[in-house]
Amino acid sequence: MLARRMSLFGSSGTAAARAAANAAADAGMEIVDLTAGEIWSDLAPTIRDGAIEAIQQGLNRYTDTIGLMELREALARKVSVETGQLWRADELAVTNGAKQALFNVAMTLINPGDQVIIPAPYWTTFPAQVQIAGGSPVHIDTRRNGYVPRIDDIQRVITPMTRAIVVNTPANPSGAVYDAETLSGIAQLAMDRDLWIIFDECYGPFTYDGHRHHRVVSLAPEVRARTVIVNAFSKSLALTGWRIGYLAAPKELITAVKAIQSHTTSNPNVVAQHAVLHHLREGDGAFEARLKGQLTAARQAGLTALSELRRVPMPVAQGGFYFYLDLSGLLRPTLANGHARTADDIVAALLAQAGVAGVSGTAFGDPMGLRLSYGIPPEQLEPGLERVVSVLNAWNRRNRRSNQKRGAIDP
Template identity: 30%
Template sequence: MTRLSRRTARVTPMALAALLPAARESGAIDLALGIPQGRPTQSAVEAAVAALRSGGNQYADPAGLPALRRSLAAELSRVRGVPVDAEHEITISAGATEGLLVALIAATDPGDEVLVPQPFFENHPGVVELAGAVPRFVPLTGDAWRLDGAALEAAVTPRTRAVLLNNPHNPTGRVFDRTEFDALTAVCERHDLTLITDEVYDRFVYDGHRHLSPVGAVPALRHRSVVVGSLSKTRAMSGWRLGYCLAPPALTAALRRVHERTTLGAPHPLQHGAVALGPTEEASVATARALFQDRRDLVCEALRRAGCAVRTPQGGWFGLAGTAALARDSRELARRLVEHAGVLVAPGASFFAPPEAGDDWVRIALVRDHAQVRAGLDRIAAHLTRTPIPPRS
């Protein structure tokens, strides 16, 4: 057998992946994946097609089309309330996932440790390991899933170099507050850590909560932070694979050297399409946010009626449902829901290390079509009523 690298061997398959073939075969309602509604504007599609037809098929500036960086800088400056330098602080990446990998390679050496709050977005540990670093998991505490400064401090070792934080948080829906950021700032400053924030859901915060970021709301962290964002969520264009890294000039220079040796650059014609989008209209974001908040309330109410323990998500596109009262193992529950109820949910094993720590949870997407969400929830409730799964003894 061909020898695999240690870093590749450590990257485990997602628990959800095992359910996808059965879900596709049965036509199950998908309440697992965060696929945005809608599509890019026709002007964006036409601009991308025009770029293809006019010869924009070769390499672009690896840092990203200047016009796209300027457009993003203007929007980020407006939203975050601080100046953002398009030339020296923004790099266009091939999606947020590549942006995270680039940031981790730039900030860590092989064997260094990265603090990762748990539960975590399922891609985060694998990206850390592919960069050659070691994820060190820090549990979010209590029913509210809080980021605890003492837990962060206790996890730091002489090998710790960075923190990887998802805010708003996937899968819990937490939006971390000022007290939590103050504690995080103290730990980063005390141990000279780089903060890498995955902020792809930054515009989707509910109930008056405020999204805090090193760029804008937490200036003490800006000089040591890489903010990773995406056009996928606000622009409904996840398949275009356009993300960005926002970092201070010295960090940006390092990020670009890595980026040039991973993808070299994001797709040239699609960047032209993104330029044609222009600035995101706040009214359209507000409309989507209100729709998703309404859908969130529908999901939480239905899951509670079905016997799940649910903490209402404060932001993002997902929520965790506690299934300890319903099932011995959330992976078994997810399998039964696919096969017998025709609904796909993500088992909690994808978001915890070891996977068994997620046995009491499933993740539900909040942003699918309203009729699809309601039908899926009705099927879940009907199945649990008809065929209850014995809880753990």
Template identity: 40%
Template sequence: MNKSEATASRLSLSNRALGLSAPGTSSMRSKANALKESGVKVINFAAGELSFDACQDMRTGAIEAIENARNRYTPPIGLPALREKLAQRVSQRTGVTFAANEVAVTAGAKQALYNACMVLLNPGDEVIVPSPYWETFPTQIRLAGATPVLVPTRDDDYRLTLEAVQGALSERTRMIVINTPNNPTGTVYQRQQLLAIAQLAFERGLWVMFDECYRGLVREPHEHHNILALFPALKAQTVLIDSFSKSQAVTGWRVGYACAPAPVIAAMHNLQGHTTSNPSSLSQYAALNTLNADSTQFADQVNPFLQRQLHAARTYLDRLEGIRYAPPEGAFYLYIDIASRLGGYYRGQPIRDVDHLADLLLTEAHIAVVPGSGCGDPHCIRISYAVEYQELIEGLSRFAQFMSAIVMD
């Protein structure tokens, strides 16, 4: 090895960095934005956010914070008043008492999840993750040195079952991840499923990471269930993860939170103090104002809109032969099985895999979707139906035309 080669070796990226890739959602968003900038009208079904402007209570809280010069650092894991209010709210809706020292405010739910992985997992630990999954789950688990154990859910209506968990357990299992309403599938876990998993986790002494960021976005007649509301004894083994991003249409404001036993929150405080420090002070004051307002007006607008959007989307998709999708019960996603079109030909061009199909949808039909490959699934794509109505109809029309043009051998 010569001197330049030795220097390059010393200055290379870490193994950790080399193992990372950009999330599929952000990659597709970047591709779509680049196409838009070239003058092409792209229908963006890849964005995981509402088409609504920010909730009025969030806007008011942020503006008041600016006008009152709320520009300084806050404690690393959030304003005391916000943590206290969140503890009260979570206590009310779960029936399980939480104190302010059991709440950490974070820069979005993603940081809450990362903090939990970093303070609870050790190298060699295993974490049960339902597949398909939001791709951040296994990535953050690996960053903590642990191993994600991916459990297929396709044959169980895309929900983790007790039997599946039992089959994935080992002596190294430390945590189970549950995300309901689910991203990417849109499914909502049923009461008995959660109870059975909670009982198992309790008996085995396992942590449960319960991500309920879409809990306020559920389609009729389905209902969201919080695992602690069903099984309060699991509190000492549970990390609840929630966010204002999705339900209040403020994805860019980055404000989420975790609820967990006080020692876990104290460890998160230490970690966050050395990473980002506090979340945006303006976002925190906005969240506090929203909690104090205690209004359902925004949700009362959003959920009927999403109900109508879903009905329109299913009308289009149900006409397509060989196309199925996961039960769309919550969040605002349709998780579409396109396996019947893989291996076919679009205008003479063979469709190699789901990533190739997603690229063709963008370049040929000018529709941005999320390929399921990033979610551990080579057969599906995810689309958001939370876009404007006219964009939904135009995008689905393009999608239907594209899929109908695929010729199978």
């Protein structure tokens, strides 16, 4: 009945986790929801004022397919400052969030049969969109290298069919920040092997403990002709529901993006466009600094709570706003009815026993991982993580007793 492509992927794993949390809450449970990829925050005053002004002016007509020219010019100035290179408005496209920017890139760059390298664990949408375009995701495991890919591992999977590599730094879900040496190595590979780099930097403003967000085109300007920068205001301004993203790329690619966007969504929401434009013109950085301070404090409080974990190492948490737990020390020895357990089992236990919702690493290609967001209200974060610690440490005790008795576990 459905198109064959629908057999290649299902709904977003993160969306499914949110739905499970909402269903539990609707059933009367008190839930601490650590699933969401968003920051709990009020609007930036400049965003609110820009939106109100647009509404009062009756701005309710179509804009250019890829966004207001004034907004694209402002974004070109922003990207120029961030990369240290001059960008023009015709190298920018405004989209309905970063997800549409990535979809546009997949549809304009990837031919059926092309391979796209995606380091794992990965944001669930990366491989899904490659498959929609008819391509094949090729994953490389980064867990043994602090969730940053090794250049040798990337080289090993490149074939004549390889078209692109996805670089997501700071990374969702792992929180890893790619170092300059790794990014320079990826840039050199792209130039040597005629590859595109799809550079997703949506979490770029949020790095911690001396880690720095590097932009690949700044480190290797010569790779700019083969790079697409994808970004959004969903994270940096806590505007997930407003759906304003953008991409920066060579002019020829932007022209192709405009053509495909004209047949999908057309222009992004006009009020949201004007709100972001007003912020880019009038914002003084105070809101962004407050948001960064909020996340920095939440991260520190969360790490303190998680320091009580046994046999689960402390998360990387170098950037973004997720704690990504490696559960392999708990799961590898465990069986249930003859079947190996995965993070899905722990996620189910957390929801049922502690009223805490997290996202299983199976959504990210890693059955041993668990993603917990610390973008939630601070008064919920510490109690929620304390419940996580309690369940995981209890799982650990049962695991040891069970293994001593019969080599299996049934928590």
